[in-house]
Amino acid sequence: MNGATGKFKAGDRVKVKFEDRPGHLRTPWYIRGKTGWIERVYGDFLNPESLAFGRDGLPKKTLYLVAFHHHDVFGKSPGAGDKVLVDIYDHWLEPTA
């Protein structure tokens, strides 16, 4: 896909920022504050938080496929291996142990 300028690579542990502010935020509420890992780096994309307001979407943001254990997000899960995978932009993620 596109080139990627973001700060993470596949396998990195990441925590989703727990932020809230007005705007066109593409990070679902249920995943904010949760910890997972980078499953795949999709590349750089125009920033929807800017595009939604008729702006140019620049600078581009790196988009990742981020994986979470289902039980880490929702507490219990019948299948121990079940996962939730969410597409999240770089500026919503921070490194974690």
Place this chain on the structure above:
Amino acid sequence: MSDDHGHEHPKHELSYYAKRIYAIRDLLLEKGVITEKDIQCQVEYQEARSPANGAKLVARAWGDPAFKRRFIADPKAACAEMGIDATAINEFVVLENTEKVRHMVVCTLCSCYPRPILGRPPDWYKSFNYRQRSVADPRGVMREFGLELPDDIEVRVHDSTADIRYIVLPLRPRGTEGWSEADLAKLVTRDSMIGVMDPLPGIPD
């Protein structure tokens, strides 16, 4: 409202949003931004795209391992090869089901959906109920669609929140060895490409 003022209006009471959309349409036409023909062309374009496109891709992938590799590596190029126009999708990813891993797709934020491949999303896909429960309880949702998965199969729910559109490549049903691509395509339901169900079973006519 009287019926004698020129153009046609629906006879039943319209919802707030329907009234609003008709008002916007009338304004766009009145100001010459779009024409009736533009609207008709767009309706036809939207209606022409259907899950039959996805079914053709899946059936080809089942029968042709080299195509399957290309479909997974570069889905848009594979679509072009099949004469399917997927250029409207920003990025397109194929999620391959295996004996051990099952995928399911949702957009919890709205209704992102691979329309060029699957047509318009079903109403349930856009419902709050599906969007909420598919991530929190994917196995429960699958069960309601008739798919009961053993606990040792990994369920992967993909929330397509951004620029990527996903299609599930379901497992080829048993007992379909030697089937033609056209017959295989008949087994590939829309819901199996969203991942909430298996394809139809390979029972010969």
